[in-house]
Each structure stands twice: as C-alpha cells, then as structure tokens.
Amino acid sequence: MIKLLNFLKRYSFFLLSLLILILVFVFNWDLGTKSFINAQSSFIQMLSVLPPIMILLGLIDVWVPKEALMKYMGKNSGFTGVLIAILIGSIAAGPMYAAFPFTAVLLKKGVKFSNIIIFMNAWCVTKISTLLFEVSAIGYAFTLSRLVIDIPGVIIMGYLVEGLMKKEDIDNLYLRYDT
Incomplete structure (x- = not known):
C-alpha cells in the first residue's frame, strides 16, 4: 500500500495529465486527438535529444x-x-x-x-x-x-x-x- 501511495505521489502530475487527456477525448474527440498527437511528437523529440546528452554527461561525470x-x-x-x-x-x-x-x-x-x-x-x-x-x-x-x-x-x-x-x-x- 505504501509503495502504491509513493508511486501515485511521484507520478501525480503525469497521472493527472493523463486523466485530463482522457476527459478531453470523451468530450471532444478531435481536440483529444490533436492533444495526443502533440504529446506524442514532444515525447519522440525528447527521446531523440536525451540519449546523446546522457552519454555526454556520463563521460563528463567520469572524465x-x-x-x-x-x-x-x-x-x-x-x-x-x-x-x-x-x-x-x-x-x-x-x-x-x-x-x-x-x-x-x-x-x-x-x-x-x-x-x-x-x-x-x-x-x-x-x-x-x-x-x-x-x-x-x-x-x-x-x-x-x-x-x-x-x-x-x-x-x-x-x-x-x-x-x-x-x-x-x-x-x-x-x-x-x-x-
């Protein structure tokens, strides 16, 4: 139970955003689709930027x-x-x-x-x-x-x-x- 509460606390912003996105889908499918596509695009951009930066930071940390x-x-x-x-x-x-x-x-x-x-x-x-x-x-x-x-x-x-x-x-x- 404590692990679940810690998980919910740690990821509360993400979970709240996900809930809002689901509600947007329910009330306005087109807006929900556009929001999801924007979120997906931002996530893919982040995945393309962060790995090289993490490698560079690891090298800086060691060297x-x-x-x-x-x-x-x-x-x-x-x-x-x-x-x-x-x-x-x-x-x-x-x-x-x-x-x-x-x-x-x-x-x-x-x-x-x-x-x-x-x-x-x-x-x-x-x-x-x-x-x-x-x-x-x-x-x-x-x-x-x-x-x-x-x-x-x-x-x-x-x-x-x-x-x-x-x-x-x-x-x-x-x-x-x-x-």
Whole structure:
C-alpha cells in the first residue's frame, strides 16, 4: 500500500495529465486527438535529444574530476566560474529540459549554486545556435542590444537566486546529488 501511495505521489502530475487527456477525448474527440498527437511528437523529440546528452554527461561525470570543476566553478571561482558557466550554457544545444541532467552533474561536482543558475539562464538566452538564427531573422543591432542586456541579467539572476534561497535548501540540493 505504501509503495502504491509513493508511486501515485511521484507520478501525480503525469497521472493527472493523463486523466485530463482522457476527459478531453470523451468530450471532444478531435481536440483529444490533436492533444495526443502533440504529446506524442514532444515525447519522440525528447527521446531523440536525451540519449546523446546522457552519454555526454556520463563521460563528463567520469572524465572531469570533481576537484577541477570545484577549482574553476566552485565557491571561490569568482569571475572565472561565471565566465565558464556562460560559455557552457552558450555553446549548449537542445531544448531547456536537456539542461536539467547537466545541472544535476554540476550539483554533484560541487559547482557554486549561482554558477549553476547562470549556466541555466545562459542556456536559455545566449545559445549560439539561437543567436545565429536571430541575427539572420532580426539583424545584428537587435541581437547585440539583447545580449548587452541579457548577459548582465544572467549574472545578476544567478546571484539573486542564490541570495534569495535559504542556505539549508541549497545545502539539501547538494546533499541529494552527493555520492
């Protein structure tokens, strides 16, 4: 019984979404079909993106020693850690959900929390692939103006999130990924 309750708790969002999808099918077959096709398409896209990322993360986890990441991106990394976090986030490829497994590796390796937030923000707003598209679609002036605003914003957001979170909550995140 306890295992069933844990299962229901862990997968409650998925189960609720499935129930809503079934209800949509019951009341509006066409909308339910379109919703299912969209969900299927997103799932297939996720399956095509995550395996290569997981392999890369496994290699990083094994090949990059914890001490190296702590030295360059840890608590005392200063501007170097910020710069590396922005660089890694900017050269990343794939949708945002692909950043979360990488974030788990950064937590496991002891990277400073603000640098993790900076990395995630950089993944969202400074990806080189997105910038190239943006330059071709909107132009250099807009892209450069946005970067001039976004890069300081990414850094500020990293320190702001770290400052607003309770130290014990941050420590609990690190404990969850400590091996």
